[in-house]
Amino acid sequence: MSDALETQDPVTMLSTPIRLDYDFTAGVAQSRSLRGYAEGRFVGQRCPVCKKVYVPSRGSCPVDAVPTKEEVVLPNTATVTTFCVVNVPFAGQSIEIPYITASILLDGADITFMGLIQGIPADEVRMGLRVEAVWVPKEELGPTLASVKYFQPTGEPDREISTFREHL
Amino acid sequence: MNQRCAVIGIGQTHHKAKREDVSIAGMVREAARAALDDAGMDYGDIDAVVIGKAPDMFEGIMMPEHYLAGALGAVGKPMLRVHTAGSVGGSTAIVAAHLVATGIHKRVLTVAFEKQSDSDAMWALSVPQPFAAPLLAGAGGYFAPIIRAYINRSGAPNDVGMKVAVKDRLHALKNPYAHLQLPDIDLKMVEESIMLWDPLHYLESCPSSDGAAAMVIAAEDVATAQEKSTGRSAAWIHGMAMRSEPTMFAGRNQINPQAGRDCAKDVFAQAGVTNPRKELDCAEVYVPFSWYEPMWLENLGFCDEGDGWKLTDSGATSLDGGDIPWNCSGGVLSSNPIGASGMLRFLEAALQVRGMAGEHQVADASKALGHAYGGGSQFFAMWVVGSDRPA
Numbered sequence A: 001m002s003d004a005l006e007t008q009d010p011v012t013m014l015s016t017p018i019r020l021d022y023d024f025t026a027g028v029a030q031s032r033s034l035r036g037y038a039e040g041r042f043v044g045q046r047c048p049v050c051k052k053v054y055v056p057s058r059g060s061c062p063v064d065a066v067p068t069k070e071e072v073v074l075p076n077t078a079t080v081t082t083f084c085v086v087n088v089p090f091a092g093q094s095i096e097i098p099y100i101t102a103s104i105l106l107d108g109a110d111i112t113f114m115g116l117i118q119g120i121p122a123d124e125v126r127m128g129l130r131v132e133a134v135w136v137p138k139e140e141l142g143p144t145l146a147s148v149k150y151f152q153p154t155g156e157p158d159r160e161i162s163t164f165r166e167h168l
Numbered sequence B: 001m002n003q004r005c006a007v008i009g010i011g012q013t014h015h016k017a018k019r020e021d022v023s024i025a026g027m028v029r030e031a032a033r034a035a036l037d038d039a040g041m042d043y044g045d046i047d048a049v050v051i052g053k054a055p056d057m058f059e060g061i062m063m064p065e066h067y068l069a070g071a072l073g074a075v076g077k078p079m080l081r082v083h084t085a086g087s088v089g090g091s092t093a094i095v096a097a098h099l100v101a102t103g104i105h106k107r108v109l110t111v112a113f114e115k116q117s118d119s120d121a122m123w124a125l126s127v128p129q130p131f132a133a134p135l136l137a138g139a140g141g142y143f144a145p146i147i148r149a150y151i152n153r154s155g156a157p158n159d160v161g162m163k164v165a166v167k168d169r170l171h172a173l174k175n176p177y178a179h180l181q182l183p184d185i186d187l188k189m190v191e192e193s194i195m196l197w198d199p200l201h202y203l204e205s206c207p208s209s210d211g212a213a214a215m216v217i218a219a220e221d222v223a224t225a226q227e228k229s230t231g232r233s234a235a236w237i238h239g240m241a242m243r244s245e246p247t248m249f250a251g252r253n254q255i256n257p258q259a260g261r262d263c264a265k266d267v268f269a270q271a272g273v274t275n276p277r278k279e280l281d282c283a284e285v286y287v288p289f290s291w292y293e294p295m296w297l298e299n300l301g302f303c304d305e306g307d308g309w310k311l312t313d314s315g316a317t318s319l320d321g322g323d324i325p326w327n328c329s330g331g332v333l334s335s336n337p338i339g340a341s342g343m344l345r346f347l348e349a350a351l352q353v354r355g356m357a358g359e360h361q362v363a364d365a366s367k368a369l370g371h372a373y374g375g376g377s378q379f380f381a382m383w384v385v386g387s388d389r390p391a
């Protein structure tokens, strides 16, 4: 061993970044919602048994285990059921911290999904806040939920928490 | 249950941020060796090995059970791998116990581990999903909104979570195996730690740990013989249950999931427990984020819905004078080798009823609950162990 190496600390661990590319098949039902994003709209499906509306559509109802075929186009307006202010940095993060992720309940939907909230100071976000989707410019729309840039407040009065308890 | 079975051997590593002195194989072997020594056995006495860990993506080793068969003396023996996300340590113990309770095997070694320093769990839990916005931010980012909803629904004062964070770290000071040893912990220290996932402070979250846990589970005749030869008592399994539910369905109660309620009901019915707060001496419950103590107090039926925070707030769950101490070992908030964290809960419950918990022993503990949950609160595993044989 050379003198130069002897003065170095021993190597106890090394990071070896790897990558994995894969093909993802969205399936018939999810593809409908994805095509909806490419057109700048939310497309869901209603269960024929419980009548609940799932967005994005998933092709079946997880409660009734029946196929869902009826398509429902949902509006841009929604309610923040609950949220979190993310202030933790991590590898691969693509949004500057702090940022707010919220459970978004689109008007007419029976399930929430995660969305980014902007256009309001972090300490003013609240459960029940009324928001609307802001889409990326038309030429940038694609078959991904990333076509929604963020949700911003509509200025309407908050929705009473008791009216959406079943979605928490 | 067809046949009585018991935990007769327990082993765990000293949980740490980085175990740079051992490989994963060396680490699991450390826990397994300790469990075998406690049981008065050797690898050759074992009929089968059941192993669990969190998703393979964490360390990036696919199906590590194959690589670990040699280290665990499982070559040529049945070996089973269990997958239930963060609850896996508990589910793994239950699968092992089922192999004994059903009479298939007499002596089963069960092991669970995580080597977080070899991995990046925060990254693994936040990988962008196809066609989705890249908003995932680790387990805390998933659970913090649910915690916010709990605080709103229950009307709990904002400092209850911080009280759990302090209590569990005080407990950890009595457990030499616990990763976090914070002798100066107090409410102020928690409050002044960075707000990672509002409403969760850094010190209200679990650490990243390297560690492994192991148990030897044996049939009644073997357990009785080993109790005589080793002079150490067994922890008898009085009930065990697992439940799951989908992470996403309309009307899902995310704060108080039905699968957890059903699982608790089942395990307590098997164990003949009608009032867990009164009839159990202590509980080891999977609390990776502070507020999950009051939430699971309600989910598991230790109190009525909405009252969990009152138990925590009153000190009822403290080893220092509480009537139903929770997480005397320091819990997941003090040591979190993810795959092993559930098994540590099961194992610590067993240590208590064997009277072998050392400084964090609850005096005369005769019945205890071990609990684990995982994923988006969709997997639950629980067992009740006792110092007496089940009826």
Ligand SMILES: [Zn+2]
Residues within 6 Å of the ligand: A047, A048, A049, A050, A051, A052, A061, A062, A063, A064, A065
């Ligand atoms: Zn349905």
